[in-house]
Amino acid sequence: MRVAEAEVKQLAESAIAQDARAGARLITLIESGASDLYPALSTLYAAGGHARIVGVTGPPGAGKSTLVDQLIAYYRAANLRVAVLAVDPSSPKSGGAVLGDRFRMSQHYSDAGVFIRSMANRGALGGLARSTPDALVVLDAMGWDIVLLETVGVGQSEIDIMRHAGAVLVLQTSHSGDALQSVKAGLLEIADIFVVNRASEPDAQRTVRALREMVHVDAERRGEAAWPVSVCETEALTGEGIAALAASIERRFTYLTDNPKARAQLRHMQVRVHMEAIAAGIVAARLTDRGGAGAPGSDVVADVAARRRDLYATARALVGGDD
Amino acid sequence: MGKARIIRCVLGMLGTDVHTKGIRTLAQLLRDEGVEVVYLGEHNTVPGMASAVIQEDADIVGLSFSTAAYLHYVRAFRDELISRGAGDVPVMVGGMIHPDDRAPLAEMGIEGIFGPGSTVPEIMAFMSRAADAYRNAGAVNS
Incomplete structure (x- = not known):
């Protein structure tokens, strides 16, 4: 377009x-x-550069959207302007989607201090969409104080959220498994704050204990200067525990302000990832332009497929722009 | 020109209507047609739904009714969209719409009316046409 x-x-x-x-x-x-x-x-x-981006991730049905709804209410009571970017999966068959996160946030629909945008992941696998980083640039420029970024329901390895948020909330529930699950690699390693939602359910305390133990071991190894990951308990439906969670989020951003080294490390990683994504987008567009049916005689993809051209030389030329 | 544009559709119900089966079914059927459906469910207010249309940058809005108050709600909703500069977003209605009310709905600019017995191809044909017309008139893309 x-x-x-x-x-x-x-x-x-x-x-x-x-x-x-x-x-x-x-x-x-x-x-x-x-x-x-x-x-x-x-x-x-x-x-931009002013918005605090809070990532919310966790398995399907853990209560991410309901938690976001409560966080909006909390921040609005504190007179902050809040945007939400909520990602849901696209159909692998039709490409369509039912974006249902906003439905949980209906109490804020008429509030001019709240902006909610639903986004389909359009096949991206990391829990977000390819367009999420640039959409965040738009929301940041619009001057929203807080941007709540909600991923699709994730499993063990969708960790894109850490590449875009200053504070990553990982939701777990009473069904999140035993102490062995909590020491597996992947999603659980990227949490800045764990949120055990539906904390009053019978088995929820088991999850809380397993996470606290894991966090404790991790903290000893990482040393005193590292961000102390915390475990919060919430009931997103009633709002119980939200104030304590918001206080943890506040501590996380204070930590980043007070620790320039940690902040730089995080920001540099995020800028690097975003730059790579932009560059990859440009290269993909070049390939579409040159490989498309509308460019006779320059179909490099067909040429490589037929082994008339070398794969590596063509790819490198694409980046240099001098093929 | 790029790939075919994906249609973004806001679906919801206004007021006290709670008969969500139809609209949930439609959401799923549209998903299978490649539409991105922003599902708002029941109990929406007129200003709230208008905000959703704007923030979601919807190409089209679908309202479902199984109560008799739809003329009132559709008029209020259209007025709200117009007052907020989004009066050009096409609106379709479905559910229990009486034949006598088609004319007044048409006067409000509602061209898509889909009652019981409507087919997915009919709805999709209307949506594609309406969304295209809206986007081309909006003319940020060409």
Whole structure:
């Protein structure tokens, strides 16, 4: 999709002036893979850098959206402006999706201090969508104080959230398994804060104990300067435990402010990942342009497939732009 | 020109209507047609649903009714969209719509009316046409 540059520029300026419709439209353009968005994204990026991005991840049905709903209420009571980016899976068969996270947040629909956007993951496997990082740039530029980023329901290894959030909340429930599950590699290693939701259910304390033990062992090894991962207990339906959770989130951001080294380490990793994603997007677009049916005589994909060209040399030329 | 655009559709019910079976079924059927459905369920308010349409940048809105108050709600919803600069977003209605009410709905600009017996191809044909017309008139893309 090609977009008139002046119109996109106008959308970016309106979004920075907190126009919800302009911000929403920009996110759609990002999702659709519109070309020529880079000047506008640069403008938006320059206007941002202030939002606190809180990631919320965990298995399907753990209560992520309901927890987000409660966090919105908490932050609104503190007079902060809150945006939500909620990702749900796309159908691997049709490409369609039923985006149902927003449904849990209906008490905030009419609040002008809340912006909720649903996003389908469109086949991406890490718990987010390919367009999520740039959509976050839009939300950041719109001046939302808090951005709650909710992943699809995840399993053990979808860890993209750590690449975009300043605080990662990993939800678990009473059904999250025994102490052995809690020492496995993957998702559980990326939590800044564990949230055991539905904490009053019979087996929930077993999960809490297993996580506390794991966190304790980990803390001893990581030393005093490291962020102390905590385990919070919540009842997202009633709001129990939300204030304590919000206090933990606050401590996490204070920690990042007070520890420039840890903050730099996190930010550098995140910028690196985002830059790689942008570069990969540009390369993919180049390949589509050059490999498409509309470019006769320059179908490099077909040439490589037929072994008329070398795979590696062609790929390198694609990046250098001088094939 | 890129790939075919994915249609984003907001589906929900306004007011006290609680008959969600139809709209949940439709959400699933549209998903299988490649539509991204933002599902709002029941008990929505007019301003709340209008906010959702704007924030989700919907190409089309579907309202389902099984109570008799739909003329009132559709009018209020259209007025709300217009007052917030989103009056051009196409709206379709479904559910228990009386034949006598088609004319007044049409006057409000509602062209898609899908009662019992409507087929998925009919609904999809309407949605594609309406979403295309909306996007092309909106003209941020060409």
